[in-house]
Amino acid sequence: MLERRQEPDGGVLFTLKLPPLEAQRADLVEAHLQALVALLESAPAKGAVPEEPPGITLKMLRKDAGLTQVELARLAGTTQSRISDMESGVRPFTAEAAKKLSEYFGVPVEWFIRR
Numbered sequence: 131m132l133e134r135r136q137e138p139d140g141g142v143l144f145t146l147k148l149p150p151l152e153a154q155r156a157d158l159v160e161a162h163l164q165a166l167v168a169l170l171e172s173a174p175a176k177g178a179v180p181e182e183p184p185g186i187t188l189k190m191l192r193k194d195a196g197l198t199q200v201e202l203a204r205l206a207g208t209t210q211s212r213i214s215d216m217e218s219g220v221r222p223f224t225a226e227a228a229k230k231l232s233e234y235f236g237v238p239v240e241w242f243i244r245r
Contacts, residue, residue: 165194184242189217191235206230216242 133145148159180187192202192213199213206213206227215221223231228242 161196165196168194179238179240179244183219184223184244185217185219187241188213188223188231191231191237192217195235202231205234 133147135143135145137143146163148156182190192199197205199210199217203210203213207230208227212221212227216223216227223242225243228239231242232239
C-alpha cells in the first residue's frame with residue numbers, strides 16, 4: 131500500500147507498506163526504490179527537456195531503473211535491437227515507443243520526440 135502525505139514545507143512524503151517478503155525480494159524492492167529516488171532527484175524541472183539527445187536520456191533512465199535493453203524492449207513492446215538503435219541515435223523513436231517509454235518512466239513524451 132502506498133500512502134501520500136503533503137508536508138507543511140510543500141514537499142510530499144510517500145510511505146510504502148509491503149507484506150512480509152523474503153529477504154531477497156525485499157532487497158530487490160529497496161534497490162528499485164533507491165533507483166527511483168535517484169531518478170527523481172536528478173530530473174529536470176517540470177516541463178524542462180533534458181539537454182542530452184533522446185537516446186542518451188533513454189539510456190540513463192534505463193540504467194537508473196536497473197533494466198537491460200532486453201527487459202526494456204519487453205516493457206516497451208519492441209525489440210532489443212530497436213532499443214539499442216534508439217539509444218545510439220541510429221534510428222529515431224517511433225511515436226508509439228516514445229509514448230510507452232514516457233508512461234513507463236513517468237516523463238513527458240517530449241523527452242524522446244523533440245521538434
